[in-house]
Every structure is written in structure tokens, then in C-alpha cells.
Amino acid sequence: MTVCHEHYHALHADMRLALDACAHQLDHSFYAYDLDGLDSHLATLKQAQAKLWFAVKANPVSAVIQSLAAQGFGFDVASPGELNQVLAQGVSPDRILNTGPVKTPAMLREFLQKGVRIFVLESHQQVHDLEAEAKRLDLSVDVLLRVQLPWPKSDDGSINVLGGSDPTPFGLTPEQWLPTEIQFSERLQLRGVHCFQWGNILDADELIANWQGAMPRLAALLDAWQIAEPVVDLGGGLGIPYTGQSDVIDWQQVCTALAQLKQQYNLGECWMELGRYAVGPYGYYVSRVADVKQNQGVTFVVIEGGSQHALRPALTNQAFPVQPLHASEAAPLPVQIHGSLCTGLDCLGKLSLPGDVKRDDWLVFSQAGAYGFTESMPFFLCHSLPAEVTLRGAELTVVRPAAPAASYLA
Template sequence: MSTDRIRRFLAQAPPTPFLVVDPAVVTARVREFANELPGSRLFYAVKANPEPAVLRAVLAAGGGFDVASPGEITACLAEGARPESLSYGNPIKKAADVAFAFSHGVREFTTDAESDLRQLARLAPGSAVSVRILVDGPASATPFGHKFGCVPAEAVSLLRLAADLGLVPGLAFHVGSQQPDPSAWDTGIATAAKVAAEAGIRLRRLNIGGGFGIRYRELVPSLAEYAAAVRASLAAHFPTPPQLALEPGRAVVAEAGLIRAEVVLVAWRGGRRWVYLDVGRYNGLAETENEAIPYRLDAGDGERGPVVLAGPTCDGDDVLYQHTPCELPLALQPGDRVDILDAGAYTASYSSVAFNGIEPLRTYCLD
């Protein structure tokens, strides 16, 4: 359905580069999560793609929103989201941000530090607060490292402190973005069960984050396989499983989008064919940093050969794929089109304001 609708739009040939998104795919994906993990609460990670039509598509399927700033709160409420459907998942937040969220009805937060927890108790009294545990996810395309999450012993202390401060304690973890290993969730769920038991708190809500992978060039488990692993892990580690919350972004919107780009230059450098597009790392393809996300490319038919793929700016780091195998038609010339598939997530939302004077990636959402 999405391919046909998007292809019909592409026939209009608006100027490149641009992202086109089919919100119907977003709605279908949110419903698929609900079917595979019944009883869970889905909070779509707004940062993946905050287009109003995408937010409305999530709402149409009964989803909520993982927000990380007052701006994202305002955007969701403007599209009709109820405050109780928002979860402030960013552990790093100013006091003014907490006050803003609470004044607009947000009552769910995530924390991983005592100072932030005390700030929440003061500025968002009585709220549900999930303590984020540090979980290693080395197989993911973009691991979080040690930026977020606390070690289990600290999580135990924070859970107890949250209860003492009149907050409703919960736990959270995240296995890293584009995680191909379903067993990564078992590590987080097992740790959460131990932390809750040691804290002496019956865990009513467990936020298992996002990280569910989608197919780019390599196969990843299906959503059904991810969900089966999560259900099995919950049954193994919790006599009475808590309600699940999850925060998918990529898995909801990536497959709904396609970027159409244009070839600007083809040149031979050091015995390799370089192809330069009018879209690059600073106006939509930030996730090619370290070649983390290997997008599939469609540039029509014809004999193909290897290329180094680069963006249009005069920045030396604006090279998309030098080591990732990448083949494009040998006859490719300036002015030809290249479509970047499964590009609905973390593309337009990562665009710079105007690096090198190049406008952010324009987005079209289908009706």
C-alpha cells in the first residue's frame, strides 16, 4: 500500500531532496505492536519523526508519545493528544522543563539520578517516575554507552527514594537503537526483576524502551519474534508481570518514508567512483555517521558497480559510505534520481537548520 501511494506521489516530481511519508503505514505499525504485545502502552518516540501527520497517525491507532522537551509536548498536544498519553522519557531536563510538563498535565517521567528525582518530587509531585537502569546493548547500531541509566545498586536506592518522596516508582531500560538481538531485552527484564525485588517494591510498570529493528540491508527479527522474546522473558522473571510500556520510534515510522535525491556529481578519485547526492549527513542522513545505518538505494535498472557515496556540502565528513558496500548503475549521471528506502525515521528530524546554506530536508506526508 505504501509503495503504491508513494510511487504515485513521486510521479509529481517535486524538487529534490525530499522525504515522503505515508502515515497509513505508521498507523498499521502501531496497531501491530498492540496485537503482538497486548495490554502494553506504546509511547511513540517523537524524535524519530515529529511531523504532525505522523503524530495524528499514531493517535489514530491509540498510541501515546515519548517526549523529551517542551517543544515535543506542545507539538503532541496541538494534534489532540491527551496529557496522560505523554511520557517524558528524557532523564536530562531543566527544572523549567519539568514545571512546564507538569503544568500541561504530564504525569509520567523517567530519571536516572538522585538530583533529578528530587527535582521531580518538588516540581511534579505524585507523578509516576521510572528509574532507568544501565543496560549494555553492544549489538545495536547506535549503543547509548554510559550516557543514560544507573547501575542496579543505585537503581535500588532511587526506587526506594521515589516511594519515600511520594512518587509512583517504576523501572525502565533501553537496549540501544536498531537492536537485532532479541535476547538484549531479556538482560534488561532480568535486571529489572532483581532490582525491584531488592528494593522491596512490587513493580507495576516496566518501560522496555525502543530499539526494535527494521530491515535495511540485513534481515532482523520480525516484530512477532521480538514480542515473543519479551513475553517469554517476562514470564521467566516475574511471577506477576508488570504492565509494559514501550517507546518505539524507528520501528513505527522508518518503513513509512522514502527520500528522493538527485545526483550532483560523478567523479573518479583514487581509482574509485564517487557519487555525490544533493542530500547528505547534514540535511537528512545523519545516521550514516560511522556508516551505522546502511540504507537500501534504488536508482533504476542497468549494470551496477561499486561507489563511494557522499553528500553535497564542503565538509570533509559529509561522506555517507566508504566502507559499506554500495553499488549504483554504471550509467549514473548528474541529474539522475536515487531513492533512499526506509528513511522515515531520524532523517528530517536530524537535519541541520541550514549548514552550507542548504535547507533542512523537506517532508511531504500523504493524505
Template sequence: MTKSPWFDTSIEHALVTHQSPEDEQGYYVYQLDALKTHLATLQQQDVIKLWFAVKANPLSKIIQTLDSEGFNFDVASTGELTQVLAQGIDPSRVLNTGPAKSKKQLDAFVKKGVRTFVVESLNQLNWLNEVVLEQAESLTNDEKPKVLLRVQLQWHEGEKNPLGGNSLTPFGLSVSEWQNIHVDSYPALNLCGLHIFQWGNMLSNEKMFSLWSQMITPLTDLANSIGMTLDVLDLGGGLGIDYLGEGQALSWSQVIEDLAVIKEKSGVKELWLELGRFAVAECGYYVVPVVDRKINYGQEQLVLAAGINHLLRPAITEQPFPVQILREGFSAEKSIMQAFDLHGPLCTSMDKLGHLLLPEDIAIGERLVFGYCGAYGFTESMPFFLCHELAAEYVYQNGTFTQVRAAQPASSYMA
């Protein structure tokens, strides 16, 4: 039996045999054993410190698995912090990012024990300094928070993407704006690093290395001009997944080799990456049944029980998640395949999951399985439109299929 390269056949039987009326609108499942193995591979190096960008997948079992493999956690909201701390993670292993940090939020994070921050504006920098001074009596001398300034650079080449790329975004400030400060003006803080992250889902080792290399001079010059000893350089994430199956998978060993060069040239003590999709995407699947099939102007269409209300990414990026039919004994080589337009149930033409190859004899009621759904699936979706249900989430570990969170009808969130 031949399966797609992204599909792990060890989970096939569990998916084929899983039948639950509660999951007829689609559900997620994550392979924790495969995830643990992948994370262990990522940690077999001593060049970079790895953080997990919780926005990619905040499910409790995912966080627990990352914790077991020594990852730290990048949180960008109060909700993400609450979820991480609920898994028993020490707040000293939390990095607070995000462009909308208010003084109230910074105060709450410091009170909860968070001691590492990426600040994205002059206001945030001043507020954090004030918060720490106001809490001075409850803090010990060695608890001065580590602070990284987020820098937004501009490149003439490249393209836009969800993290901005070449376009102007609210993420951080320009070098010229940060040059208006001096480290000595913030005695309550340990301003020790710079953060830069503007490129998402990068698929070329060569391009990533080129971009990283171009960052070194402006960032080290900035640090010198404001009196900062540049101990930490945080390059964010942006490592991509080949959703389209174009043979553009990144080489992790090459990433590490390139980052070793960047670390040496920049002269920093620590180099950080905040991995999201690259850490967890491959462990996740989304299963959803076909509810209708029709032909419009010669084009075969499949209408699914759920679409971008559970998988929004295709509408944002115009890149579909890979898909195949969930059918016992299925072989693409032995089947006649044809291209279908895949649509969800929402009353908008945006609800399209792709133009993808599936067997021509696919029938109403059969289920599809989408790959790389371990990242930017459930929590990036838009289930509330048309009062659709929230999808269930399962984990598959040691041969056991376990529900972590049940599907919820619209009545669970409607007032």
C-alpha cells in the same frame, strides 16, 4: 518491473512525476496509508503497551497517524511536548524521558498535565517530588505522577552503539546508586517501575531475548531492595531495521512471544516498549538529484544536491540508507549495475551516504530515492552547515501527494 524490497511501487508514479524547483535540494515523503496498516499490525497483541519515541519523527501528520492507532507518546524535550500537545494529544498519554530534565522543565511538564516520568538521576527524582509538593493545591489525590527509575546495567559481551550498549552513558544510574533511595522517601510520587534501554537497532530476536532475560534478576532485586512494588517494566525500544538488506529482519510475532515470557518471569502488571524506527522507518523516503559525476583513482563518484545535511545517520552509524534510481520503468535485473560512492555538498569527507549499487548509465540531473527514511531523517540532520536549506516534507495518502512543510532557504534561519 522489479523494485527493491523496501520500495513500495504504489508511490512510484507520484515520485517520478513530482517536479518542483523548491525541492531541487532534496525532500522527504511519508506514506501514511502504509504507516497506518503497519501500526495496526503492531497493536494486534495484548502483551505490551506501545509508546512512540517522538525523536524518530515529530512531523504533525506522523503523530496524528500514530494517535489514530492508539499509540502513546514518549517525549524527551519541551519542543517535542509542545508538538505532541499541538496535535490534540491528552498529556495523560505522554511519557517524559531524557537525561537533561531540569527542575524548571519538570515543573512545566507537571503544570501541562504530564503524569508519567522516567527519572535518570537522584536530582531529577528529588526535583520531581519537590515540584509535585509545591503544586499540591492544584493537583487532585489521584494525580500522583507515575515514576520509573532508569537503570544502567553493564554487560561483558556486546558492542557500543548510539544508545551506549556496553559503554558508560548519562542514561540513568547503576543499580548500586539507586539502592541508596527508598520509595517511602518520596510520598508525592508513585514510584512504580523501572526503565532500561541501552541497545539500538537490534536485528536478532535471539539476542534481544537474551539481553531482556538478563535484566530480570537485577531489576527485580533492585525493586525489592528499595521497597518498590514493580508494576511497570519499560524496555525502551531498540528494535532494528535491516538497512543493509542482509536478510536480518526481526519477527514481530517472535518479539511478542518473547516479551510474554519476560512479562511473566518479571511479574509486572505492565510491560512497555517505546518504538521509534520500528514504527515509522519503512513509511518514509528521501528524494535527491545528482549534481555531478566523476572518477577519482578509478572509483566512480556521484555528488548529490544534499547529503548528511539531510541524512546524518550514515555518518553516525556507518550504515547507509538503501537507495535506487528514480526512473520510470527501471529494472535492476535489466540494467548493468556498479558501485558508486555517494557524496553530499558539505566541505567535509564525512558527507558520504554510502558505497552503493546503481545503474552504470546514471546521469547528472537524475534523482535517487533512499528508503527507510521515516525515522531519523529530517530532525536528525545538520542542514545549517554551509547555510543549506531545510528540506520539504510531504505525505502521500489516498493517492494524493501533499506538502506539510515547504523547503526553507538559509535566509529563514540566518540572523
């Protein structure tokens, strides 16, 4: 079951005013994060019978991390950079989970030295490396095993961004994680398993079916290790609607399913690592129109920013919803929105805008609070970096100003 919100992407009047003030002050493309909206949303997530972690890759902005920390989230970090950013916000290292397909000995040593004690292991090599580093520092740590399940293709043959039915570098099969294949020293305390192979799902029934399909195989592995009250980390995968979508996943249905899984399989805890579902709807990318032109029957709207600031549409062929900052009553016109890069790949979508869109109008791309600027390619063609601002009440804070290429060129 899904929940339909026809006006899910509509900008309310106060947000329009706030973004308009940002545009006038900055006079440059920018990202804006609605911290009040984020706080309200995060408070509703606490009803889940699960430990919630935030996937920092979705948005590592300091103020966003601070909001999540205040709401009790843990933090899923996959690099020393993410680790140091989270620690810099005053988060205790016991609220940090280390994930990721690459964990070199030096990285593991840094995480251990800075107090992290929970790791998701993706290979036998990572087991050996973590054991060696833990022994070197005379520590014991908790670990989960990342499991990759052979998965049937969907009816339409599609797969998700994590690989779906195809092999990926994430984790190992249950058979490779059996006690007959790998052993652990006393330095590593095996607490459970991690399994996440689905992405941006809007239908709770589909997500729950994935969980139910995975759990028997995960439970068999846990039984082989005889783990009492194990942890099962189901990752994330809860989606938010982009252009052409209007459904919003039913959070209450997700919570009910988690409680049922925990009881059915005698789990100690369920964990989830939320990224876009936690923060995505509370961010906006705003850029000014530089040109509007017709070419071979197509209307092109060219903006000052583009894929160097917001690459996701080009990566996924799925656009952020867009609308003019200033409301218009003009009839909609199909357009292609392109950015400032010298490549046809710099396309933010084939969308509709009011037919009176013109140069110097500002466009607002919503659902951009996750996988926005830090998923992009900011250095290509040596354009300026976008600014980032936070909005809380009537207060606008520039957390990172726009910066020219001279700020990063060697």
C-alpha cells in the same frame, strides 16, 4: 530467528509514481512519508501484550504523530519542543511519558503545568527536582527509575549507540537506586523501572536474550522496593534493515517473549518505546544527482542534498538503501554518494547504482522515516532545507516546503 525479505527495499510502482510527482512539483530534495503504509503497519503492532509508546525523537512530523495517536500509542517525549508538538496534535497529556537525561526544574515545571504525570527519572538530582516542583504545584506523579546495567562486551567487541558495556549518562546502576540510597516523598509514586541499552537489533533471539539477561537484576531492585505489579519499560531497540542487511525482526516472537516475561516476573505491565521500528520503513529521502565523475578509480555520485538533510549514514557508517527513482536495467556500478557540503564526511555511503546513472536523475533513499531530517545538521553551509510531504492514497500534501537559508539566518 529472523525473517528474510529479499525485496524489502524495492519501490512498488505506485510509490514510484507518487515520488515522481513529488519531484516534479517540488524540484528540490524532499522527505516523503507513506501514511497508508504506516497505518497498516501500526495496526499489526497491537497484538503485543505491552503498552506501546512512540519515541518522538524518531520523527516529530505532525501527520506521523496523528497516525500513531489514532492507533492508540502513547508518546515518549524528551524536550519541551516535543511536548508541545505532541499536544498540538490533540494528544491528551495523560498519554505522554517524559524521558531524557536532562530535566531542569523549569522543564519539569512546564511538563507538570501542561498535564504530564509520568516521568522516567535518571538521577537523584532529578528525583529532588521533581519532588520540589510537584510540591510547588501540589501534585502527585508516577515515576520509573532508569537503570543502567553493567553489560559484557559482545564477542566481536562492539557496542551499540547507547553505550552497551560502557558507562553512559543514562540512568544509574541498580545499587544506586536501592531504598538505602534514595527515598521518595509522597509526591512521587514509584511504579517501576526503565532499562534500555540496546539499539537497532534485527534478531529477536538477541533482543530477548538481552531482556532475559536484564530481568533478574531489575526484578531484584523491584523486590527491594516491594512494588506490587510493577511496570518494566524495556525501551526500544527493534531494528529495521539498512544497506547490506535483509533480515526483519520477528514481531510475533517479540510479542510471545513479552507475554512470558510479564508472567514469569509477575509484572503489572511491560512497556516499549518504539521509534525506527514503528515509522522507519515508511519514509523516503529523495535528492537529485548534480554530478557524476571519476576520480582515482572511484565513481562519485554527487547529489544536491546530503548530510545536511540526512546525517545518519555519516554518524553510523551505515547507509540508507538507495535506488534511482526511474528503474534501470543497466549493470550495477559501485559508487560513493556524496552531498553538497565542503567536507569528505558528507558521504551517504559506498553503494551500487545502475551504471547509467547521470546528472538530473533522482535518487530515492528508503528506510528514512526515522532519524532522518531532524537528526541532521541543516544549517551547515547555509543550504536550503528540504521539503517534507505526506502521501495518503492519491493525495500529496506538502507539510513543510523547502526553505532558503534566509529563513533561519540571524
